[in-house]
Amino acid sequence: MINPRYLLFILFIICPRAIDAQFSMNEFLxxxxxxxxxxxxxxxxxxxxxxxxxxxWIQRTELRLRTNDLNVSADDYRFxxxxxxxxxxxxxxxxxxMEFEFLFTEYQKALNAALNDRYQLILDLMENHxxxxxxxxxxxxxxxxxxxxxxxxxxxxxxxxxxxxxRENLLQTRLESNEISHMIGMIKSEIEMKYSFTGDIFAGEIxxxxxxxxxxxxxxxxxxxDTTDNILIxxxxxxxLLSEQRINLETAENRRNIGFIQAEYDRDRGxxxxxxxxxxxxxRIPLTNPDRPDISRRKIDLIEDQAGLMEKKAxxxxxxxxxxxxxxxxxxxxxxxxxxxxxxxxxxxxxLSPDLTPYDLIKAQRSMxxxxxxxxxxxxxxxxxxxxxxYYSGRLIHIPLKNYLxxxxxxx
Numbered sequence: 001m002i003n004p005r006y007l008l009f010i011l012f013i014i015c016p017r018a019i020d021a022q023f024s025m026n027e028f029l030x031x032x033x034x035x036x037x038x039x040x041x042x043x044x045x046x047x048x049x050x051x052x053x054x055x056x057w058i059q060r061t062e063l064r065l066r067t068n069d070l071n072v073s074a075d076d077y078r079f080x081x082x083x084x085x086x087x088x089x090x091x092x093x094x095x096x097x098m099e100f101e102f103l104f105t106e107y108q109k110a111l112n113a114a115l116n117d118r119y120q121l122i123l124d125l126m127e128n129h130x131x132x133x134x135x136x137x138x139x140x141x142x143x144x145x146x147x148x149x150x151x152x153x154x155x156x157x158x159x160x161x162x163x164x165x166x167r168e169n170l171l172q173t174r175l176e177s178n179e180i181s182h183m184i185g186m187i188k189s190e191i192e193m194k195y196s197f198t199g200d201i202f203a204g205e206i207x208x209x210x211x212x213x214x215x216x217x218x219x220x221x222x223x224x225x226d227t228t229d230n231i232l233i234x235x236x237x238x239x240x241l242l243s244e245q246r247i248n249l250e251t252a253e254n255r256r257n258i259g260f261i262q263a264e265y266d267r268d269r270g271x272x273x274x275x276x277x278x279x280x281x282x283x284r285i286p287l288t289n290p291d292r293p294d295i296s297r298r299k300i301d302l303i304e305d306q307a308g309l310m311e312k313k314a315x316x317x318x319x320x321x322x323x324x325x326x327x328x329x330x331x332x333x334x335x336x337x338x339x340x341x342x343x344x345x346x347x348x349x350x351x352l353s354p355d356l357t358p359y360d361l362i363k364a365q366r367s368m369x370x371x372x373x374x375x376x377x378x379x380x381x382x383x384x385x386x387x388x389x390x391y392y393s394g395r396l397i398h399i400p401l402k403n404y405l406x407x408x409x410x411x412x
Contacts, residue, residue: 030412035114041107088252127380129203135177231394259283
């Protein structure tokens with residue numbers, strides 16, 4: 001009898017490994033927050049928090065000494081303060097705040113892209129898994145065909161060209177199957193690089209929401225769609241606002257020298273203390289602005305960026321409409337395939353036709369495989385268009401983050 005302590009020790013070692021070896025789609029998507037594209041924005045935000053570049057109230061201070069002869073002792077003391085333009089202080093505060101907002105939207109934009117890439121990897125893996133199963137079935141059917149032709153070699157009606165064609169088809173299908181296996185291996189490697197995972201990834205164990213559920217969700221999203229809440233548009237808007245604020249800041253900085261306040265003490269002036277002490281105030285009169293041409297060029301660039309924003313809004317809106325039309329078309333195509341599969345009565349015909357040859361059965365299997373291949377292609381094209389729509393609409397990063405491929409929209 002096994003000692004219970006040894007049994008517990010073995011379970012303690014094995015169970016965690018078994019748990020770690022199970023791929024989790026939720027965890028894989030959740031780790032998009034650690035994507036390398038987000039690292040730059042984290043560094044910039046951390047730097048700005050620790051190093052705010054707000055303008056000081058005093059721009060420059062000076063201490064001036066003057067002697068009337070070669071004596072070391074000074075006869076005239078002057079202390080000058082150059083205050084910072086209040087408009088520069090105000091514009092710099094605005095710029096600092098807006099840059100934080102811009103970095104946040106850039107972070108969200110990068111997260112949106114990182115999540116989209118991970119969704120596409122999962123869909124690539126599962127589509128290739130389905131195609132690999134179908135290719136293996138196709139190989140089996142072609143092998144049955146070759147065996148059937150082998151049995152007819154002594155028959156006067158034996159067709160050598162059919163036999164050669166079947167052998168070529170078998171080789172071609174095996175090559176395609178190997179290519180799919182290679183693609184699956186590459187996708188798994190990419191997933192493992194993005195996700196700290198040591199076990200094997202079994203695509204057949206990943207559960208997705210069915211297409212009917214996806215269709216219901218899409219109808220809800222279409223009704224609630226708002227392009228003003230789109231992260232791709234918001235990012236461009238904040239970029240333009242930051243550029244505009246940069247112009248305002250540079251305009252204020254060009255006038256930073258607004259004057260000075262000076263306190264002075266002159267030993268040679270007068271006899272009383274109040275006669276030695278004096279004050280001066282200087283005010284700059286900005287009759288000209290030498291940096292105006294550069295500011296004007298920047299404003300022209302800003303106008304171009306604002307026009308680009310309008311184009312992007314139109315592009316996003318059109319993209320959403322086109323994806324909606326594409327999804328309607330794909331769902332109708334998929335329904336036709338499902339109806340054809342449901343109405344396919346090859347088995348009944350075969351059972352009622354005793355005179356059918358093995359070759360007839362093989363042709364029926366070929367037809368079923370072709371039909372299934374079209375269904376698989378349309379099915380995964382629907383999933384991809386669905387994720388594309390969520391990406392362009394900015395839904396992927398709505399808080400709380402959700403797994404939009406899961407059966408119950410689980411949070412990640």
